[in-house]
Amino acid sequence: MEENEFILTIDNLSKFFGKNRVLNNIFLHVRKSSVMGLMGENGAGKSTMMKCLFGIYEKNSGVITLDGKQIDFTSPKQALEHGVAMVHQELNQCLERTIADNMFLGRFPTKFGVVNEAKMASECNRIFNDLGLSFNPKEIIKNLSVSERQMVEIAKAVSYDAKVIILDEPTSSLSEKEVKKLFEIIRLLKARGVSFVFISHKMDEIFEICDDITVLRDGEVTLYKPVKDTNLNEVVAAMVGRSLESRFPPLTNEPGDVILQVKNLSTKFNPKLQNISFDVRKGEIFGIYGLVGAGRSELLECLFGIRTIAEGEIIYKGKRIFFKSPKDAMRHNFALVTEERKFNGMFGVETLTYNTCITNIDQYKKFGVIVNSKMKKAAKEEIKKMHVKCTDEGDIISSLSGGNQQKVVIGKWIERNPDVFLMDEPTRGIDIMAKYQIYELMIDLAKKGKTIIMISSEMPEILGVTNRIAVMSNYHLSGIVETKKTNQEELLRLSAKYL
Ligand SMILES: Nc1ncnc2c1ncn2[C@@H]1O[C@H](COP(=O)(O)OP(=O)(O)OP(=O)(O)O)[C@@H](O)[C@H]1O
Ligand SMILES: [Mg+2]
Secondary structure, eight states: OOOOSEEEEEEEEEEEETTEEEEEEEEEEEETTOEEEEEOSTTSSHHHHHHHHTTSSOOSEEEEEETTEEEOOSSHHHHHHTTEEEEOSSOOOOTTSBHHHHHHTTOOOEETTEEOHHHHHHHHHHHHHHHTOOOOTTSBGGGSOHHHHHHHHHHHHHHTTOSEEEEESTTTTOOHHHHHHHHHHHHHHHHTTOEEEEEOSOHHHHHHHOSEEEEEETTEEEEEEEGGGOOHHHHHHHHHSSOOSOSSOOOOOOOOSEEEEEEEEEESSSSOOBSEEEEEETTOEEEEEEOTTSSHHHHHHHHTTSSOEEEEEEEETTEEEOOSSHHHHHHTTEEEEOSOIIIIIOOTTSBHHHHHHGGGGGGGEETTEEOHHHHHHHHHHHHHHHTOOSSOTTSBGGGSOHHHHHHHHHHHHHHHOOSEEEEESTTTTOOHHHHHHHHHHHHHHHHTTOEEEEEOOOHHHHHHHOSEEEEEETTEEEEEEEGGGOOHHHHHHHHTTTO
16 A cells, blocks of 8 residues: 555544634645645634644544544643644743653653652753753743743654644744744754644745645635745735735824933843933834844833833933833833733633723723723724624633734723833734734824834834834844834844844
């Protein structure tokens, strides 16, 4: 018998949540030693498809084969034991435990009935060495950056000797250097016979690393081709049902007078922000570019009262300000839209209504009592404004697709009507259409005189929607440029200035 070309096949897969059909008879055919790119707008069904495979969701119909044998996993544990691993979009790690603990969670090696820590450490080191990663297995997870934590998850998938590794938006928080590293690892493992399903919203990555591509739209497959036989326009058209003229709306805001000044700001604890000075105008979209770990988030945290300033000052509307806490910053009409919704911006088990209204709960009170109908109305409007894909405002937020969760998080801040928006990678994990809508919203806010300071690691984005860009390098400010007059090379050069 001829050897099977495919390591994994999924056919006629359907999945309902209640009456809502999320996947409609879809297929996925992954060849051996290959990378399958899985694309589609937020809510198209990518994660759901993979969770059906991985035994997290029970499928309503469908046939799945692994290496020619029909399988039907009923739990992630079973999937892992059969060589299918998944790195999730929203990382699910025990933050207080060590790297080694997280790597071996649920399968601790024992010696005479006790956990064999030495074996865990040596096994970790072996895998990290093999992949060219330099982690200390004893490090506590919460001390790692999001990107490092992502790498640990990938190493964990490798440690299961997986034949198929599903990466659900693995690069959304990685720097360009880290993406390179990840791609090296993917190529290395591919050469050893491992296959990948790679979910991403980033077109250039898909075209670089994938062999084949499958596009989903509203739970149906709209494209399945070898990457070399397709192109960006065809993929976008398959995703959104029409072609997109431009990725960015016209930047029509006109910045006014200086509203916020940062003067010689430094922080106390290592790594320290070093003598940072810049000013931002009313109605301006001010970008902060830099490599992951350049101190950009720390800077926003200083502005929002999360981090203490050791030296220097912040002047807002001509007055020196000193926010003691985020609450204090919020009272002065500052908002912070954060990078990692699960830990900062979102209440996972609560409804969309709750998530929309929580930061501004007083607005929905009458005689000191919360009026539900008011909250519902606000949430309904928010859902419409942000184009959130959901059943209604009573949905639990964690049942939304990742990108749609992010829209709710941004929406809740807009609902508060702040004057200064601090945005830390606001479009992380958001599809191409929704990104466009968020850019439109940002420009609209700026036109209304709101000030936006936005961190982004995506070069096209920072060049596409800002008026000026500050570049950070190793906790220094290495330059401020006019977006119209700069280019990729200059930004990269500035971001490496203090390395
Ligand atoms: N547990 C759940 N309960 C109810 N509905 C769900 C659940 N999980 C997902 N859905 C719905 O299924 C649809 C597909 O979601 P899914 O998470 O698969 O999208 P996705 O393609 O991964 O999007 P993204 O790019 O935003 O991550 C969405 O409309 C979502 O609201
Ligand atoms: Mg998803």
